[in-house]
Amino acid sequence: MIPPALQPEEIIAELQAVGSAYAEKKPGAREQLLNLSHALIASLELPSETIQRMAFAEPARAAHCRIAVELKLFEYLKESGPDGISSQDLAAKADAHEVLISRMMKHLAAMNTIHEKSPDIYVSSPFSEALTEPKHRDGIIYTYDVAGPPLRGLPEYLKSIKYDLPTDLTDGPFQAAHKTQLPFFAWIDQNPPYLQLFNSYMSGYRAGKPSWVDPDFYPVADRLAKPFDPSISEVLLVDIGGGLGHDLVELKAKHPTLPGKLVLQDRPEPVRGARAYYLHSVLHDWSDDDCVKILEQLKPAMEPGYSKLLISEIVVPRQNATWPVTVVDQVMLILVAMQERTESQWENILKRAGFRIQKIYRYEVGTESLIEAEME
Ligand SMILES: C[S@@+](CC[C@H](N)C(=O)[O-])C[C@H]1O[C@@H](n2cnc3c(N)ncnc32)[C@H](O)[C@@H]1O
Structure with missing residues (x-):
């Protein structure tokens, strides 16, 4: 680009x-x-400036946001409205040292996270206001506490395994950092409140970004509603591994006249004969072999010649992938020892599982694509 x-x-x-x-x-x-x-x-930027920003400015901002969320500082800023609030008053509300809070606020303002309206008086920014909403606030806690340690420990971990490629769900950077043998999803399940925070983060992670249900991306009405055959199943679409169901809520809100039921499913046996089976950011958590197994398990539920498979995932371009793409690939590496995939890697998995790609729908510079496939 x-x-x-x-x-x-x-x-x-x-x-x-x-x-x-x-x-x-x-x-x-x-x-x-x-x-x-x-x-x-x-x-x-000079090299010295880049190092200072990478090593100190951004990590300090992330730490300060994590602390501010804990102390509800962004809520207090929001409540204070356009008049703003002094660091002294913030410190009193949070029961923290006023010099500490003042220095944190100065850095957050320098990093455009909040604004300093007059000396040591602060007002919200659109971003700090967003951090008072559960879906974004929880993202700060989840990303810092759960993904932070394996990212920070990545150099040491990779050195310890002689720069081999981590591919084991139960033995990777995540397990080394959190001192566990559990896979990521089992660990967040057993460590409250991280499952709830992860689900909340997932519902906020794509907020405002292009989605396949938007106009000019995937022709939802043409490809799903025509034809929809309630005599095969009254279900239009099954969202497998759909988290809190936020994708279904969005689909219904943006396409209120769609026929049929929308089903959120986390159990192994999907409903039979639905028009579409949809997996969003699920397969990137799994190895090629596991993806093939997951897709093969869907096939008995699918109606040949009618049911579609819809996979919403990043398709990594062969050259000049942007950082919102490469960073998700890194997150997959550190959390689940997996990866984001190129078009040929997706083709290979689908072919092995007995599916044929009909078309890959992309939207401008959006990061996620929609792969439409059917059984061979
Ligand atoms: C990265 S999240 C994606 C959530 C949602 N589809 C979205 O895009 O926001 C992966 C989902 O897979 C689910 N999952 C993980 N392991 C699973 C399993 N063994 N069976 C069913 N669902 C599973 C998780 O609970 C989680 O909701």
Whole structure:
């Protein structure tokens, strides 16, 4: 997307061009602006500045957000409205040292997380307000407490296994960091409140991003509702491993006239003969062999020539994958010793499981695609 080693002047010119597209609300312009902005920072920053930002500024901001969530500081900021609140008052409400809170607030303001309205008086930003909503607030706790330790320990862990590729669900960076032999999902299950926090985070993780149920992505009405045959099953779509059911809620809200039932399913035997079986960010948690097993288990429930398989996953491009793609691949590595996959890797898994890809639907620069497949 962005050729390497562009000069700052060239990036600025591109920013201006994409800025016009953004003003005209062109799809994808916002994401392009973000990519260009990151590229501009990379081209302007000195190595010493980059190291300082990576090693200190961002980790300190993450730690401060985690602390602020614990102490409800973002709630107090929100309640104070446009007048703002002093660090002294924040400290009193949180029962913390006022100098400590003042220094944290200064850094959060310097990192655009909140704003300093006048000396040591702070107001919310849209981001800090978002962190008062459960789905984002819980994301701060989950990402810091659960994903933070294996990421921090990754260099030491990989050295200990002589830079082999972790592929074992029960023996990877996650187990080393959390001193467990349990796979990720079993661990969060047994360590309250992390299952609830993970589910809440998953419901917020894609909020506002392009989704396959949006217009001009996947033609939902054409591909699912026509034809829908209630004599085969009254179920339109089964969301397998659907977490809190947030995808079904979104599908219903954006397509209120769709026929048939929407089913959230976590049990091994899916309902039979549904028009579509849908797996969102499920298969990336599993090895190729396990994916083949999961897909093969769906086949007896599917009606040949009628039921569709819909897989919503990242399809990693062959070149210049953006960081929202590469970072999810890294998260898969540290949590479940798995990976995000390229188109040919998806093709291979589906073929092994006896499915044929009909089409892969992509949306502008959205990170997740929708793979539509049917049984061979
Ligand atoms: C990454 S989450 C994706 C959730 C949801 N589909 C979404 O995209 O937001 C993976 C889901 O797989 C479910 N899961 C993990 N292991 C499972 C198993 N053995 N059987 C059924 N579901 C499982 C988890 O409970 C979780 O909801």
